[in-house]
Amino acid sequence: MADGASGALRRTLNLARPDEVYNAIVDAHRNLDDEQCRAFDAGLILLLVNHVGDADVIREALAAARLSLNGGSRAS
Amino acid sequence: MSSYQYRHYPYRRPPELDGKGKRRQVVIVGAGLAGPTLALALAARGVASVLLDEDDTVSNGSRSICQAKHSLEIWDRFGIARRMVDKGITWEQGEVYLQDRPIYHFNLAPEPGHKFPAFVNLQQYYVEEYLFDRCLEEKLIDLRFCNKVVGIRPGPESVSLDIETPDGRYALEAEWLVACDGVRSAVRHLLDLPFPGEVFHDQFLIADIRFTSELPKERRFWFYPPFHPTNSVLLHRQADNVLRVDFQLGRDADPEEEKKPENVDRRLRQMFGPDATWEHEWTSVYTFTCRMMERFAEGRVIFAGDAAHVVSPFGARGGNAAVADVDNLAWKLARVLAGSSPASLLDSYCSERRAAARENILNSTRSTDFITPKFPASRAFRDATLALARDFPFARTLVNSGRLSVPTVQPGSPLDTPDGDSDWLRGPAPGSAMVDAPVVNGAGGFLVDHVGQEFTLMSFAPRAADLPGLPEGVAGLMVARGSAAPAGWTALHDRDGLLRQRYDGRAGTAYLIRPDRYVAARWRRPDARELATALRRATGHG
Ligand SMILES: Cc1cc2nc3c(=O)[nH]c(=O)nc-3n(C[C@H](O)[C@H](O)[C@H](O)COP(=O)(O)OP(=O)(O)OC[C@H]3O[C@@H](n4cnc5c(N)ncnc54)[C@H](O)[C@@H]3O)c2cc1C
Numbered sequence: 001m002a003d004g005a006s007g008a009l010r011r012t013l014n015l016a017r018p019d020e021v022y023n024a025i026v027d028a029h030r031n032l033d034d035e036q037c038r039a040f041d042a043g044l045i046l047l048l049v050n051h052v053g054d055a056d057v058i059r060e061a062l063a064a065a066r067l068s069l070n071g072g073s074r075a076s
Numbered sequence: 077m078s079s080y081q082y083r084h085y086p087y088r089r090p091p092e093l094d095g096k097g098k099r100r101q102v103v104i105v106g107a108g109l110a111g112p113t114l115a116l117a118l119a120a121r122g123v124a125s126v127l128l129d130e131d132d133t134v135s136n137g138s139r140s141i142c143q144a145k146h147s148l149e150i151w152d153r154f155g156i157a158r159r160m161v162d163k164g165i166t167w168e169q170g171e172v173y174l175q176d177r178p179i180y181h182f183n184l185a186p187e188p189g190h191k192f193p194a195f196v197n198l199q200q201y202y203v204e205e206y207l208f209d210r211c212l213e214e215k216l217i218d219l220r221f222c223n224k225v226v227g228i229r230p231g232p233e234s235v236s237l238d239i240e241t242p243d244g245r246y247a248l249e250a251e252w253l254v255a256c257d258g259v260r261s262a263v264r265h266l267l268d269l270p271f272p273g274e275v276f277h278d279q280f281l282i283a284d285i286r287f288t289s290e291l292p293k294e295r296r297f298w299f300y301p302p303f304h305p306t307n308s309v310l311l312h313r314q315a316d317n318v319l320r321v322d323f324q325l326g327r328d329a330d331p332e333e334e335k336k337p338e339n340v341d342r343r344l345r346q347m348f349g350p351d352a353t354w355e356h357e358w359t360s361v362y363t364f365t366c367r368m369m370e371r372f373a374e375g376r377v378i379f380a381g382d383a384a385h386v387v388s389p390f391g392a393r394g395g396n397a398a399v400a401d402v403d404n405l406a407w408k409l410a411r412v413l414a415g416s417s418p419a420s421l422l423d424s425y426c427s428e429r430r431a432a433a434r435e436n437i438l439n440s441t442r443s444t445d446f447i448t449p450k451f452p453a454s455r456a457f458r459d460a461t462l463a464l465a466r467d468f469p470f471a472r473t474l475v476n477s478g479r480l481s482v483p484t485v486q487p488g489s490p491l492d493t494p495d496g497d498s499d500w501l502r503g504p505a506p507g508s509a510m511v512d513a514p515v516v517n518g519a520g521g522f523l524v525d526h527v528g529q530e531f532t533l534m535s536f537a538p539r540a541a542d543l544p545g546l547p548e549g550v551a552g553l554m555v556a557r558g559s560a561a562p563a564g565w566t567a568l569h570d571r572d573g574l575l576r577q578r579y580d581g582r583a584g585t586a587y588l589i590r591p592d593r594y595v596a597a598r599w600r601r602p603d604a605r606e607l608a609t610a611l612r613r614a615t616g617h618g
Binding site: 038039041042043045046047050 | 452453456457459460461463464468470471474
């Protein structure tokens with residue numbers, strides 16, 4: 001298991017049409033410059049974080065996203 | 077420039093200069109907000125003190141303006157809170173704007189039935205004036221103006237001070253020295269004690285102006301308003317039709333340029349429009365730091381207020397924390413001096429008030445980071461929060477323009493007894509400040525009027541037979557219908573049922589309240605042994 005994975009964050013698929021959702025996110029950023037992307041993402045994160053509402057899940061997601069910055073965990 | 081008439085209080089030649097000195101129990105350095113409050117709280121317990129200040133007048137310029145409910149409750153014991161409420165501006169509501177539109181309205185006092193409002197805005201010089209007036213009436217307080225501390229020699233049994241006056245230098249010996257000498261504390265410097273923390277570089281311009289037209293009562297905060305589009309602005313009303321306008325200037329502004337009256341007026345004109353008229357009271361450019369001493373006491377030297385910790389002004393926590401510090405300290409110091417508690421009781425002053433300072437610094441740093449984001453992503457989240465706040469209620473709560481001062485919680489203090497019963501639905505848990513409510517005892521009144529200088533046991537008891545035995549030295553409050561109460565107890569009638577509600581009071585429920593109005597312990601039905609144990613703990617014998 002990756003570091004800090006205590007199990008609150010879902011690791012398996014939770015989307016009925018994953019490709020659709022994924023592309024919707026990417027498409028929403030089309031034609032935005034970097035600064036607009038950052039603003040857009042910040043708003044999106046806040047909306048979703050409030051919807052999730054579970055501080056443990058959010059903390060775990062923060063750690064997992066951090067790990068993904070370095071290409072993800074090697075020792076899994 | 078100021079419409080406030082600064083009084084010059086009389087300097088008197090100290091008797092020590094003529095060889096008539098004697099060792100004092102308590103010497104307090106600094107007559108700002110903390111020092112006089114401490115002197116009065118000690119005097120109320122029969123403890124004499126010498127209170128030294130380097131100058132002969134009150135705070136120069138209005139620094140602190142928002143005096144919190146908890147501070148007013150403390151000052152009320154000296155009979156000066158009413159004066160402050162009458163003179164000041166009571167406010168509980170605030171409005172936050174993004175550009176020119178309101179996005180968030182808050183009310184800090186959602187429930188009625190408290191003696192004091194959430195905040196009264198009153199200039200620091202008035203607060204100090206009222207404190208000085210009371211100190212000067214008080215025989216147990218020896219208030220010495222133009223007495224500047226310039227040297228200190230701490231010893232195991234006492235502390236010796238060198239003090240400079242217009243008539244020369246003298247030495248004064250104290251059993252306990254309390255340094256309330258502000259953020260640049262001379263005592264801290266003389267003892268070479270560190271004051272670690274964080275320095276912030278954003279600059280703010282304060283313009284206190286006297287206005288003639290109708291003024292808003294609320295606190296208003298703007299992000300990116302049309303009259304100051306790059307930054308934030310805070311507007312507060314004070315007594316005498318004075319407004320405080322606080323412009324965030326950023327890091328690179330030139331403070332001397334910004335302070336020029338024509339430049340201040342240009343900003344104000346944009347803000348208030350062509351017809352407004354005002355006069356300047358006080359202008360200042362400030363930056364701030366968040367710092368805290370590693371220990372609030374070194375031997376017989378104790379630090380309180382800004383001398384021990386400083387925060388940013390967002391949240392009005394500096395002065396209010398200074399007052400809470402000395403309220404926490406006064407009863408403990410009085411007990412140690414009287415020999416009824418060991419000196420180790422003072423350790424709890426340090427641990428409790430350091431926890432409070434940490435909480436205050438955390439809150440004020442979060443507000444600071446929201447108001448002045450330090451890196452691009454921080455700004456992106458801040459701006460996204462503001463943009464969402466119009467349409468999404470959750471985002472309004474995230475808008476942090478200052479989380480305003482409320483009594484800090486002191487969980488896990490060695491003085492407090494954790495809950496043994498687990499069925500509490502409400503009510504202040506041990507480590508929390510007591511909550512006010514209206515009560516009737518002959519005349520009308522409030523619970524805060526009945527919690528005095530010593531420990532209080534408040535018991536919800538329909539009949540006297542339900543009361544626990546009252547430990548010695550504890551004042552009893554019996555919450556009941558009638559006015560008859562056994563010896564040692566005062567009967568309070570819970571007129572509106574709010575006491576029962578706010579304390580989750582049922583027959584037999586009892587709260588042990590400390591002299592600083594924090595809850596030390598509570599029970600559904602305490603027995604004599606439980607009460608005695610909790611009281612021993614709360615007085616440092618535990
Ligand atoms: C712009 C601004 C706005 C603020 N707004 C608020 C607010 O709304 N609400 C709030 O609660 N707080 C506010 N504060 C903070 C508040 O002003 C301070 O926290 C408060 O004054 C601290 O009180 P104190 O008694 O610890 O220190 P001070 O009030 O600074 O008093 C220290 C005293 O010590 C004396 N002294 C210093 N050295 C010596 C010496 N060597 N010998 C003898 N005497 C000495 C000084 O003359 C002074 O009187 C604000 C501060 C600023 C700058």
